[in-house]
Structure formats: C-alpha cells, structure tokens
Amino acid sequence: MKKILLLFLLAVSLNAADSTLRLFIWSEYIDPAVVADFEKANHCKVTIDLYEDAESMMAKVQAGGGGTFDVVVPPDHMVVPMTKLNLLAPLRKEALPNLKNIDAKFLKPPFDSENKYTVPYQWGTVGIYVRKQKGKTIEPTWGLIFDPKLQPGPFMLIDSMRDTIGAALKYRGYSFNSIKPAELKEARDLALAAKKRAIGFEGSVGNKNKVVSKAARAAIVYSGEAARGMSEDAETVYLIPKEGSQIWLDSLAILAHAPHQELAEKFLNFCLDEKIAARISNFTQFSTPNEKARPFIQPELAKNPAIYPPPEVMAKLEFLTDLGSNLRLYDEVWTQIKAR
Numbered sequence: 001m002k003k004i005l006l007l008f009l010l011a012v013s014l015n016a017a018d019s020t021l022r023l024f025i026w027s028e029y030i031d032p033a034v035v036a037d038f039e040k041a042n043h044c045k046v047t048i049d050l051y052e053d054a055e056s057m058m059a060k061v062q063a064g065g066g067g068t069f070d071v072v073v074p075p076d077h078m079v080v081p082m083t084k085l086n087l088l089a090p091l092r093k094e095a096l097p098n099l100k101n102i103d104a105k106f107l108k109p110p111f112d113s114e115n116k117y118t119v120p121y122q123w124g125t126v127g128i129y130v131r132k133q134k135g136k137t138i139e140p141t142w143g144l145i146f147d148p149k150l151q152p153g154p155f156m157l158i159d160s161m162r163d164t165i166g167a168a169l170k171y172r173g174y175s176f177n178s179i180k181p182a183e184l185k186e187a188r189d190l191a192l193a194a195k196k197r198a199i200g201f202e203g204s205v206g207n208k209n210k211v212v213s214k215a216a217r218a219a220i221v222y223s224g225e226a227a228r229g230m231s232e233d234a235e236t237v238y239l240i241p242k243e244g245s246q247i248w249l250d251s252l253a254i255l256a257h258a259p260h261q262e263l264a265e266k267f268l269n270f271c272l273d274e275k276i277a278a279r280i281s282n283f284t285q286f287s288t289p290n291e292k293a294r295p296f297i298q299p300e301l302a303k304n305p306a307i308y309p310p311p312e313v314m315a316k317l318e319f320l321t322d323l324g325s326n327l328r329l330y331d332e333v334w335t336q337i338k339a340r
Contacts, residue, residue, distance in 0.1 A: 019044040021263045024061070024069040026250075027052060027205050028225075029122070031283035038270050044263060052203030053160045054078050061087055061255065070258040071267055076249045077162060079111040079118055080322035088117040089254045095265040098272030106289035109249060111322065118251035119268055120289035122281065124223035125309065125317060126163050126246040128239045129208055131217045140239040142171035144218055146190045148197060153217030156210050157194060159201035161334040162320055163246065164191055167220060170243050176318045179326040188333045192340055201338075211236055222248075224286035227306050231285070238306040244316035249289065 019042075023030075027050045035046050051057040054075050061072065066087050074082055082088050093099065099107075099119055106120040128144050130152055143150040145157070146168060158164055166176035168187035178184060195201075199216060207219035208229045221229075226238035252271060254264045270276055278296030281288040287307050288297065301307055309317070323330065 019260075019263070021046045021071065021260055021267055022069045023048045023267070024057065024065065024072045025050065026073060027203070028228075029073065029284055031279055034271075034276055034279055034283075037276075038267060041270070042263065042266055046267075052205070055161060058082070066255045067257040067259070069255055070260050070264040072253055072255055073121060073250050074118070074253055075320070076109065076111050076251070077320035077322055079251065079253070081327075082253075083112075083117055087256055089256045089258060089261065090116055091119070091254065091268075092265065095262075096269050096272065098269050098274075101272055101274050101277070101290050101292040103289050103291035106249060110319070112251070118253045119272060121250045121252045121271065122224070122284060122286040123247065123249045123289055124286045124307075125240055126158075126167065126220065126222060126248070127226065127241065127306075129211050129219050129221040129226040129229055130237060130239060131211055131214070132235050132237055138237070138239065140242050142167055142241045142243055144239075145220065146171050146194050148193075151197065151218075154199045154215070155197075156207040156216045156219035157191070157198045157201045158207060158220040159203055161330055163220065164201075164337070165330055165333055166246055166320070167241075168194075170241070170245060170318075173243065176246050177321045177323065179323060179329055181329070184329055184333050188336055191333075191337045195337060195340075222286070223306055224284045227285035227301070227304060230306065240306075240309060240313050240317075242316075244318060247314070247317035247319055249319070 021044055023046055025048060039046055058078060096119065102120050108115060112118045130138055130144065133152065138152065144152055145155060165187050168190040169178050169183060170176055171190065172186050174183045204222040204225045207221045208225035210216040211219050212229050212233050223238060230236050230238060252268050254261060258264050271280065274290060274292035275296055277288050277290035277293035282298050282301060285301060285307060
C-alpha cells in the first residue's frame with residue numbers, strides 16, 4: 001500500500017513539473033493577470049525569473065539557464081548571437097496561428113528574416129525621462145546627460161552597455177552601431193565624464209523610480225517605463241533626443257533545450273492573440289507590433305507620442321545591429337567605463 005501511495009505521489013509530482021512553464025523576462029514586462037489567465041486556460045503553473053539588462057540574460061542562459069528556462073525575451077541585437085550559439089529553438093509555425101496578427105512592418109526583421117526563432121513582442125525607444133522645471137522648456141537633447149552646462153540636476157545612467165555607449169555616440173552625431181575606434185573613444189570619454197557627475201547606474205525600471213521618487217531629476221530609460229512614470233507623476237516628461245535615438249524590438253523565443261516546448265509554443269501563441277497582446281501593452285505601456293491589437297489599446301496610450309512617436313521622430317531612430325566580433329570593442333569600452 002505504501003509503494004502504491006509513493007508511486008501515486010511521484011506521478012503527481014512529475015505531472016506538476018511537466019506542466020510548469022519557466023519564463024525568463026525583463027522586470028515589469030508582462031501583465032500578471034495575463035499570466036494567470038494562461039495558467040487557468042492551460043492548467044499549468046508559470047514561474048517567472050527576471051533580468052534587468054541583456055548582458056545578464058545572455059550570461060545566465062549560457063551558464064546553463066537554457067536547460068532550465070522555456071521562454072526568453074531577447075532584445076533585437078541579441079537574437080543573432082543567440083542563434084549562432086544554438087541557444088534558441090526553431091519555431092514550429094503550425095503551432096503559432098496567431099502570428100498572422102503581427103504588423104507586416106515587424107514581421108521578418110533583419111535579425112530573424114524568416115521569423116525562424118522569434119515572434120515580435122513589444123517595441124519602443126530609448127530616451128531621457130526628466131522632471132519638468134517650472135517656467136522652463138527642456139531641450140530634447142542627449143546634452144542633458146553629456147553636457148554639464150545642460151545638466152538639469154542629479155541624473156542616472158542606464159546600466160546597459162549598448163544603450164549607454166550608443167547614446168554617447170548619437171550625441172556626437174555617430175551611429176548607435178559605430179565600430180570606429182576614434183568614435184568609440186569619444187563615446188567612452190563622454191560616458192566617463194557623465195559617470196563622474198551621475199548618481200549611479202541602474203536598469204530602466206530603477207531609473208524611472210528614481211525620477212518619480214525625486215532622487216534624480218533625469219535618467220536614461222525605455223519608453224514604456226517613462227510612460228508609466230508620467231501616468232504616476234504629471235510633473236515628468238519623456239524626451240527622445242533631437243540627435244536621434246534607438247528603436248528596439250523585443251521578441252519572444254523558445255530556448256533550444258526548453259523542458260516544455262509545447263507549453264512554450266502555447267504561451268507564444270497566447271501572447272500573439274490580439275486581445276491578449278493589447279492587455280500586455282496596456283500594462284507595460286510599450287508599443288505593440290500586433291496590428292490586430294491596436295483597436296483594443298487604451299485611447300490615451302495610442303495617442304501618446306512617447307509610446308507611438310510621430311513620423312519625424314521615427315525617421316531619426318536607429319535599430320541596434322549585431323556587431324559580431326566587433327562587439328569586443330564595446331566590451332572593452334564598457335569595462336573601462338564601469339571600472340574607472
């Protein structure tokens with residue numbers, strides 16, 4: 001009788017393990033109610049592990065997380081390196097009928113031209129979230145961070161290699177993806193000088209919170225965090241610098257050694273449903289690449305230029321590209337910035 005009971009308990013335990021999806025995602029990047037609805041619809045459990053920057057995500061997946069996590073949310077510039085390292089599983093399109101809902105502009109992106117490994121999740125920009133100053137117009141420029149004469153007060157740098165170095169490059173009129181040593185040296189020196197005046201480095205969520213709490217007057221953040229911050233505090237504003245900035249596209253992907261591939265596919269298809277996609281974007285306040293979701297986006301969000309920039313701003317935005325072996329140039333610059 002004891003053996004039968006033990007076998008029963010073991011079977012229950014194994015079944016529970018098989019019905020648990022592990023999601024590895026940026027913090028505050030999915031509506032908990034959406035996760036709960038997925039659990040209910042699929043009689044499963046979702047456990048969520050968080051990261052704050054792309055480099056940390058990559059390091060953890062490479063260190064063995066690829067055999068633990070099922071679904072990951074890589075930024076655009078990380079997809080090619082992850083596929084080259086065989087970290088992502090090819091998608092079975094027949095399991096993703098809702099992929100048809102994605103806007104054609106976001107299908108087949110340059111980093112995954114056949115959507116072989118990824119499906120679009122959210123897009124946005126990088127800019128400066130700043131506290132308003134009474135009677136003063138704030139110029140939308142990276143100079144708020146990199147020019148001490150324009151510094152509005154205490155500010156935060158973003159703890160992200162490509163975003164910080166890219167912002168300094170853009171301030172000098174260079175590409176976010178420059179691999180020219182002289183331009184990268186200029187960016188390094190700008191960032192080092194800014195670091196001496198800044199009050200620290202944090203991820204986008206932490207930086208937004210610093211401005212909302214008035215611990216900082218300005219911070220480099222992603223657009224969704226800024227939009228949420230502005231809804232919390234009307235005395236704050238999000239600026240996309242006049243020199244130009246970054247547009248990014250985050251994707252959902254299944255890891256190559258995901259323990260629960262079928263459940264992971266169901267999760268991706270669930271997130272591609274137009275009403276679910278709208279709920280996610282209404283929560284994150286990032287932009288949705290899901291064309292069918294747009295009628296369900298809250299009107300005040302759909303009209304917010306911080307979330308959906310006007311064409312003249314979009315024209316100045318640049319995607320990050322995979323730098324291949326030239327990424328070592330950024331690694332060297334970032335090491336110098338953080339170490340000094």
